[in-house]
Amino acid sequence: MYHQYYGLKEAPFSIAVNPRYLFMSPRHRDALAHLLYGVGAGGGFILLTGEVGTGKTTINRCLLEQLPDDTDIAIILNPALDSLELLASVCDELGIDYAGEASSLKTLTDKLHAFLLANHARGRKTVLLIDEAQHLNFDVLEQIRLLTNLETNHEKLLQIVLIGQPELASLLQRPELRQLNQRITARYNLEPLNLEETRAYIRHRLQVAGLTADRELFPPAAVRDIHRLTRGIPRLINVLCDRALLGAYGQNKGRVERSMVATAAREVMGEEGVQRPPSRLGWALAVVVLLGLAGTAWWWLGQPRGWQRQLPAQVAVEAPAVVTTPPAQQPEPEPEPESEPEAGQQAWNMTSAAAGQLLWRLQAPAAVAPPEPCPAQPMHGLGCYREQVQTWDALLAYDRPLVLELITPERFRAAAVLLGLSGQQARLATADGGVVEVSLRELAGLWQGDFYLLWQVPDGYRAPLALGDRGPAVAAVARLFAALDNQPRALAESQFNRALQSRVELFQRAHQLEADGVVGVRTLLKLNEQLGIDPSRAQSEELL
Template identity: 35%
Template sequence: MYERYYGLGDQPFRLTPDPKYLYLSSKHREAYAHLLYALTEGSGFVAVTGEIGTGKTTLVRALLRESPKDVSVAYVFNPVLTATELLQTINAEFGLPSRSSNKKELVEALNEFLLARKSEGGRGVVIVDEAQNLDSAVLEELRLLSNLETEDDKLLQIILLGQPELRGLLERPELRQLAQRIDLRWHLEPLDREETHAYVRHRLKVAGGDPDLFEPRAIDVIHDHSGGVPRLINVLAHRSLLVGYTRGLRRIGPAEVSLAAVELAHGRVPIYPRPTGWLVRLGAGLAVTVAAGLVAFLLVAPLGDHQDGTPVMAAVDSRGPHGQNKPAPAGRRRTHRAVKAKAAAGAGLKAGRTAANARRTSGGAAGEALAKLDDLLPRVSAFEGTLGAVSRYLELWSGHPLTAAERAVDTIDLQVLGARRSLRYVALAMPLELLERIGLPAIVELGGREGLVRFALLEKLGAERAYLVFDRPVVVSRSDLEAHWYGRVHLLWRDAMRLSGLLAPGNRGPAVFALQRLLHELGLLEEQPTGVYDHTTREAVRALQRSRGLEETGTADPLTQIALYAALERFPHPTLLESKAEAGSSGRS
């Protein structure tokens, strides 16, 4: 659509692993060199790991394009197979007979083929993608295949590509023989900021376009949203070009990237105050992830969202919420923002110390009436209020509020801030009653008059009162909270067992094994863990969802995982529900 408009000969940010677009960062270049050496020398086993979208598949395909002509390749891209099905797939990829269900016949046909290739000066390579989903029995079959050899050389080389969970899988005691045969292990990291700039420019240049099509600040925003993961960079850059094309722009700026991120999340712009140049984007980190999930893997879908899909925007200027004054010049605004950031460096700790005191009173101080959200929300600074809420939320989960450096930046990204504290993040739409059943504090969106939206931490919830934190803690009536409930919540949680992503029937591996252990511990799964997401596991997950008032899908999505952790006492977490002691203290004040 936009290729001709921007003078491109091709779409530069396709999600297909096209080797011609391969960008070798210093990390990828080093990995490429080691893999090429392993392929040339005929090493037995190679394991390459990395987060989703870091370029594992693209790297290996580029490697194969440069590999010697005498190398025959069998590519297994669906590893959820039995041992026999794996052999059938490998033989079919090599063009060998593959219909037999007799493992002995399949292995003999493969061995004869490999010996013939050896006599011709060639050899065979098996590449298994998404290897973290392999069953232990299948991995053992691969190990046995590596025994196909002559006196002086291996007949078959095996390359495993997988997510970080593959490393944990290979450390299991029953797979120690396989682990000992891995000659090369390599883990791919995301791109840093400078590499993201070079990556975007490289792909534009390969596509025949202007490498400076994106403004430098726009690429900074792409990096902030994507975390340097190439696949997520591609998703967001492609959408940004569409936004620029529809607006008739010849160059893509940060505003177009930010809008593209929100569009990808199918959400609204919570706060986008153009005059001050900063963007609160609690859900933006999720935005690109969800978009990539549509083509790469499934993520949890919101329980329900705003039906009209209309962006809700709130401008904030130098005077305050009413906006009568024009914004200050850019230079003065930046100076003012820096001073405020420095002055607020300890505000998160102060909020944490005073939140408990606020809960002991009727409204934050003895004798005061409960705060009224209609009066309070317009007076809350959108950015500083969110800073205070996020800082306290991080402190509840990790003991570490926002640092001075984190407060000094112009973007609040709860996904990134949580990841630094080993926490996962998800944004969902839900009623207050569902959040209450889950029982965890959350950053919530509250709606005021004329479309005003503010973020607050809902730290405690009782039968009559709710304890909120903006840039300071306040207490409101529960009915007042319900009247201003906007329906969108932002949750952090600690994935102690590394369940990760979404687990569904048919999945296999250590994450499913860990899920089954937790369900067994909760008394919902009678059978011992097997690592296979079967019918009994699905029914156990449905039982958990039913007990927590969730939709009974039988799929362990992030919300179900959150509910599972919250139901087990051995995993410490902050609690949302007001205790009897706290309720009694509030009632006496």
């Protein structure tokens, strides 16, 4: 209907789960990272909770897509089962044949144990995923806990993922379920979207459906109302936006107005679901009450202190502090402009050696700068990364000091230490430890796009790391990702496994890098930036 009217290829706000419309907010990426860590930990339970419609199914699908190929998975979508039916369903999902034998908990458990041992011997993992787990009764949860007793001397044979609404977490807090609760190795509660994420979510779905970048169907005021009414729950956002667009189409409007959002909310959520903002009369009454309270406080403060002490204790109140407004002051005269510095005072245009030494001083104050400013091999734990870009915008991706390699009008080599960009100005370090601003126009005549920077190299890192690689560098990178995710255990030890590859791809997509799962310098630079390992431009200015 309306999608053709607005130039869309299809309806953008269907509540069906469509991979093309996948929107991973930062909290969705965090949730997926926790699940990947849990699966990679090798045993126990993983818990994902969230309100209805927050995107748990989206996370589930992403998890299934990123599980390694050597993983067998059993998915239970209907948890309204007793213990025997649950075990039978698990066996059916994994293709375990138990026909012709009397079905009992012992028979099914023995069959499952034999399958898990055989799978482990083949180097395969087994994962059980139970959706809507808040509906599981106590006996079934206890039976699920007993399944984690199936183990070798080194690891659990079955990884169990429980997914449900927030009451699942409350259920697991019960004393009789404390043994299960203690076996949860990773847990995450998926919160609704905030206002900015809601705005990005709506824009994302419209663009996937074909809306051009120059059109706006939901103005900021309408988005704020949508976020307030839906509380940031994606499923409710879809329903409300769909109905609001239908209303705008019915009125031949080019975009959704706030009144249309309110009408749509009453239609799809009912009067109870619509939180009306205070009316003008309500605001007026509130102002009158506040003025009355302020007048009472003013009168109270004007009474003699002895009279205040004579009041009964139950009516004595603490006098509020009075904020006095200072008298208007005459504006201070504008400072006289400083005289232009003499030539050489702002020595931002340096020799290559001087710029390199200054960069090393900013990055490693205690280290002695090497003779070559950008050495081929790491020194003092720092590596040099050299690149060429075409635009100033490309430099914004590097939030750290770097050296611009320049060529003077006389065709001599020179260099400048760039600390940051602000509008049409560049902040440059000077040879005497100061900071000056130079126009990009002036720099553009000297800079051909070449630059280099220093960065903290992980232990043992010498070349890009990919699936199957081994060594201390793999362990160091895995520890960095564990620190980023606040996880006590890394996804890999000495071998680059599927779990680490999936985490790397997730990180790369989140930061607009090529999601190839390979840990190269660009990925490590962004990882160091997120961990605060390398000094940022702002920190470098403080050092100066």
